[in-house]
Amino acid sequence: MNNHFAIPEFIQELSTASSHGVNQIVQKLSTLLSLPVLVVDPLYQVLSCSTGIEAIDEMVIMPDQQQEFNPHFSVFSCQISTIDSLKKGLVNPITLNNQNLGYLIIFSNDTPLVAGLYDDALIYTASLCALQMQKKLELKQERQKFKDAFLFDLLYGNIKQKKDITEYGEIWGWDFSIPHIVIVFSYKEDNHFFTQKQTINMLLQVVENELISQNFKPIAMAKQSQVITIIPLVDTDYDENRAKLEAFAMTVLKKATKINPEFELACGIGKKYRNPTELFRSYQEAKVAFELGILLNITTPLFSDLGLERILYKHDQQDLKEYYNHTLGSLLEHDRNHDGNLIETLEVLAANQFDMGKTAKASFLHRNTLRYRVKRIEEILNMKLDDLHVRLDIIAAFKIKQLRKI
Numbered sequence: 001m002n003n004h005f006a007i008p009e010f011i012q013e014l015s016t017a018s019s020h021g022v023n024q025i026v027q028k029l030s031t032l033l034s035l036p037v038l039v040v041d042p043l044y045q046v047l048s049c050s051t052g053i054e055a056i057d058e059m060v061i062m063p064d065q066q067q068e069f070n071p072h073f074s075v076f077s078c079q080i081s082t083i084d085s086l087k088k089g090l091v092n093p094i095t096l097n098n099q100n101l102g103y104l105i106i107f108s109n110d111t112p113l114v115a116g117l118y119d120d121a122l123i124y125t126a127s128l129c130a131l132q133m134q135k136k137l138e139l140k141q142e143r144q145k146f147k148d149a150f151l152f153d154l155l156y157g158n159i160k161q162k163k164d165i166t167e168y169g170e171i172w173g174w175d176f177s178i179p180h181i182v183i184v185f186s187y188k189e190d191n192h193f194f195t196q197k198q199t200i201n202m203l204l205q206v207v208e209n210e211l212i213s214q215n216f217k218p219i220a221m222a223k224q225s226q227v228i229t230i231i232p233l234v235d236t237d238y239d240e241n242r243a244k245l246e247a248f249a250m251t252v253l254k255k256a257t258k259i260n261p262e263f264e265l266a267c268g269i270g271k272k273y274r275n276p277t278e279l280f281r282s283y284q285e286a287k288v289a290f291e292l293g294i295l296l297n298i299t300t301p302l303f304s305d306l307g308l309e310r311i312l313y314k315h316d317q318q319d320l321k322e323y324y325n326h327t328l329g330s331l332l333e334h335d336r337n338h339d340g341n342l343i344e345t346l347e348v349l350a351a352n353q354f355d356m357g358k359t360a361k362a363s364f365l366h367r368n369t370l371r372y373r374v375k376r377i378e379e380i381l382n383m384k385l386d387d388l389h390v391r392l393d394i395i396a397a398f399k400i401k402q403l404r405k406i
Contacts, residue, residue, distance in 0.1 A: 010121065018128040023048045025132065029106075029125050033118065038080070038105040039094070039129060042202070043259065045209050047102060047133075075119045080107055088112045092122040096130040101137070104129055144221075147172060151221045155182070155228065157280035165276040173217045178232050180219075182270040182282035183249060184290050185227045185256070187263055199260070203227045206256045210248065228286075230279060233272055245269055246300045253299070266294050269302045288313060295403055312399055320400045327397040334380050342380070345373045350394050354385060 010032050017028035022039055030037040030050035039048040080087040089107025093100055104126045106118060150168050153159050159168075162176075169176040185203060200222045207229050208218040220229040231248070233241050249267045256265050268290025270282030285303035292309055293301030303310065312320060325332075328343065335343050345363060352358040360370045374385060383390045 011124070014125060014128060018132060022129050022132050022136075025125060025128055026050050029121070033106060033121065035106045035108060035113075038089075038107070039102060040105065041102045041205070042100050043205060043209065043255075044103070075116075075122050077113075078105060078107075080105070090118055090122065092119075092126045094126045094130045094133060096134050101130055101133045148221045151219070151228070151230070152223070154230075154276065155280055155283040157277070160277060162275055162277050169276075172219075174219055175232065176276040178234060179272045179274045180230050180232050180276065180279055180282070181245065181272045182279060182286045183229050183231060183245070184268045184270075184283070184286040185229075185249075185252060185265060186225050186267075186290060188266050188294055200225065200227060202259060203256050203265075206259070207252055210252050210255070214248065228283065230282075241272070242302065245302070249300045266290055267300060268293055269300065271304050292403070308396060308399055309403060312396065313403055317404060320404055324397045324400045324404075327393050328381075330382075331377060331380050342373060342377050345370070346377050346394065347398055349374070349385070350391070350398050354391055 013032065014025065014028055017024040026037045026039055026048045027050050037050040038046065040046055075090055075092045078089050078091040080089055087107045087109065089105050090113050091103050091105045094102045094104055104122055106113065106122065154165060159165050166176045185207065204220060204222045204227045207220050207227050211218040211220065211229065211231070216231065218229070219231070220227060222228075231245070249269065253265050253267060257263075268286040268288065270285035270289065273279055273282050288310055289301040289303040289306060292306055292313055293299070296309065328346075331343050331346065335341060345359075345365075348363050349356075349359045352362055356367060356370060356374075359365075360367045363370065365373075378385055385391065385394075
């Protein structure tokens with residue numbers, strides 16, 4: 001026991017405060033220590049703050065180099081970055097059954113706090129916070145079961161009446177009388193790591209926190225390796241909605257990537273539907289947009305922007321391969337037999353809308369060289385590249401190559 005204060009003197013007051021939740025624990029500890037107290041979740045989102053400050057931009061937990069660091073039990077130093085200052089504090093993890101629920105932090109507005117001086121108070125208070133946070137988490141998980149069951153039926157089109165959806169939605173404060181859209185987040189690589197419940201729940205928490213920060217009542221669920229969210233669209237302007245959706249998706253991607261930087265995250269955005277009974281379509285569209293976004297290297301793919309690609313993607317793969325070979329097969333065979341690269345020239349030409357000037361520049365070719373190659377391509381394919389139908393066939397063939405990795 002340290003000499004700064006005697007914990008037994010505080011036990012009764014802290015225990016009494018704990019029956020009223022984490023906020024009361026934080027306020028009581030702050031009063032007893034005459035210091036600001038902060039509780040954050042594992043993502044450093046503020047859950048409770050004794051001073052009521054909301055201007056915390058970023059929190060960096062930095063272990064004290066002078067002490068042995070144990071992320072589950074040791075009290076260690078940290079830095080808190082606010083809009084107008086950098087504060088130093090002490091932090092103790094809030095853990096229960098080896099699960100990290102967040103962090104308890106005290107800090108000073110004047111002088112740095114001495115490690116070891118407040119250890120007993122922080123450790124005891126963190127244990128009280130852990131019990132309250134675990135109760136809240138269990139209650140949330142129980143409620144989430146009913147939410148997930150409803151959202152599952154909604155996303156798979158099992159609820160046929162709009163009235164039923166709107167009435168269920170009102171239970172959680174969701175207004176399904178306005179248009180909504182579905183966004184799917186998942187990891188690019190199919191890896192068992194991503195199916196771990198803790199990892200996906202962390203991603204779900206990022207999504208929910210971002211929705212809350214934008215004043216939305218979160219409509220989100222974790223399903224296997226996916227996190228699915230349904231977002232209301234209150235603006236009628238398409239460009240404004242689009243900008244907001246892309247900004248939201250980018251923010252989630254950046255925050256989630258910061259947590260697991262070694263793994264790449266992707267998303268897909270479905271179409272807007274006014275009738276909630278049709279939101280299952282938006283979910284299916286979001287999944288297609290997710291997959292096409294990875295193939296086409298689009299960061300925030302909207303299904304509504306994917307024209308020819310989404311049609312080709314849904315089509316029978318064998319038919320697409322036959323179409324590709326029928327359109328470009330003779331040129332591919334010529335290149336194989338003559339160790340040529342005319343197919344590459346044609347692909348660059350198609351990517352540049354058959355503009356000779358742009359293609360020459362992109363290919364680093366003299367225009368006369370390009371003209372000769374185009375003439376040879378036309379002879380081999382037995383078609384004229386200035387024909388609109390021919391151009392459409394060629395563009396479609398290269399799209400098939402890109403989508404199907406031919």
